[in-house]
Amino acid sequence: MNTNDKEIIDRLSNPKTQNVAFGELMRDTKHSLYYHLRTLLYSHEDVDDVLQATYVKIYQNIHSFKGESSLKTWIYRIATNEALLWIRKNARLQQLDSEVYQLDKVNQLSSDPYFDGDQAQIMLFKVIEKLPEKQQLVFKMRYFQDMSYEEIAEITGTSIGALKSSYHIATKKIEDFLQTY
Amino acid sequence: MEQRKSPFIPPTGYFDEVEDRVWTKLKKSNLPTRVLPWYANKDSWYAAAAVLVLFFGIVMTTQFSTSSTAVVTNESSVLTEYLLYNVEMDSYDWGEQLDQQSIENIQLNFTPGISFDEVQHRVNLEEMYPELH
Numbered sequence: 001m002n003t004n005d006k007e008i009i010d011r012l013s014n015p016k017t018q019n020v021a022f023g024e025l026m027r028d029t030k031h032s033l034y035y036h037l038r039t040l041l042y043s044h045e046d047v048d049d050v051l052q053a054t055y056v057k058i059y060q061n062i063h064s065f066k067g068e069s070s071l072k073t074w075i076y077r078i079a080t081n082e083a084l085l086w087i088r089k090n091a092r093l094q095q096l097d098s099e100v101y102q103l104d105k106v107n108q109l110s111s112d113p114y115f116d117g118d119q120a121q122i123m124l125f126k127v128i129e130k131l132p133e134k135q136q137l138v139f140k141m142r143y144f145q146d147m148s149y150e151e152i153a154e155i156t157g158t159s160i161g162a163l164k165s166s167y168h169i170a171t172k173k174i175e176d177f178l179q180t181y
Numbered sequence: 182m183e184q185r186k187s188p189f190i191p192p193t194g195y196f197d198e199v200e201d202r203v204w205t206k207l208k209k210s211n212l213p214t215r216v217l218p219w220y221a222n223k224d225s226w227y228a229a230a231a232v233l234v235l236f237f238g239i240v241m242t243t244q245f246s247t248s249s250t251a252v253v254t255n256e257s258s259v260l261t262e263y264l265l266y267n268v269e270m271d272s273y274d275w276g277e278q279l280d281q282q283s284i285e286n287i288q289l290n291f292t293p294g295i296s297f298d299e300v301q302h303r304v305n306l307e308e309m310y311p312e313l314h
Contacts (some may be wrong), residue, residue, distance in 0.1 A: 023200065026199075026200045026203060027200070030196055030199060030200070031196060034191060034195075034196070034199075035187045035189060038187065038189035039187065039189070042189075044189075044191060044192065044195075048195075048199070051199065052199070052202055052203050052206055055203040055206075055207075056203065056206050056207055056210055059207055060210070114189065114190050114191060114192060115188060115189060115190070116188050116189070116190050117188025117189075118188075121188050144187050
């Protein structure tokens with residue numbers, strides 16, 4: 001565990017300082033987590049729910065953080081898992097396959113007031129949604145969040161070699177697909 | 182492939198208020214859960230009633246079957262085994278499986294006109310289960 005993480009964890013574990021420390025943690029991470037979740041879930045309303053659930057989970061489980069990864073990647077792992085669970089749960093509720101559910105969300109982007117992209121970006125998201133889940137995650141975290149392979153490896157629990165391969169395959173598939181349109 | 186920025190935008194002021202909503206959620210999730218006594222739960226009473234019915238059912242069944250003869254027991258096991266593999270049985274098949282003595286024993290033990298007092302007499306818990314008293 002690095003010094004900065006240790007200091008934050010110590011403050012979060014102390015009842016006298018935990019609320020102030022948690023407020024700081026939210027302030028430091030809410031922007032990046034929000035944009036990360038938007039690339040996974042697309043809809044602002046869904047992201048709002050999942051972001052809040054993520055922070056509640058972090059607050060309640062901070063004692064289980066062992067420092068095997070950095071605090072940032074641990075937080076991202078919780079957010080990513082919450083988002084994937086959200087997709088599966090809601091797809092099941094609507095009796096849809098996860099891919100169909102996600103494509104439906106992408107299709108709604110054209111009328112979403114909180115989406116500033118164009119049709120080419122919507123097309124890009126449609127192509128991404130056709131990739132296997134792990135390739136999607138790697139591509140989104142690398143392409144939109146500019147994360148390092150080391151960070152993505154810690155979040156997804158995959159080796160760096162496998163991640164590089166996944167990213168390369170995903171990029172190639174997306175390029176091939178976009179060239180045909 | 183060219184690196185691009187996220188095309189997603191949050192509503193105005195979203196980041197200013199999200200922390201407050203997380204705190205509200207945390208306060209709600211930390212509220213102590215009110216624990217009700219068992220007797221306040223209707224299901225507990227149903228469960229207790231079911232256990233009593235089951236208990237007396239077993240007691241009565243045991244009482245009746247203890248006065249059956251060995252012949253009936255043997256016949257019963259034969260019948261049970263037969264029924265397991267021969268679901269469709271007609272009256273002729275039943276007649277084939279039971280002799281006269283067995284039929285009389287069954288009639289003796291399952292007489293429909295049995296009085297309440299006799300049932301109480303037969304279901305004598307103290308005699309059957311002295312360890313419970």
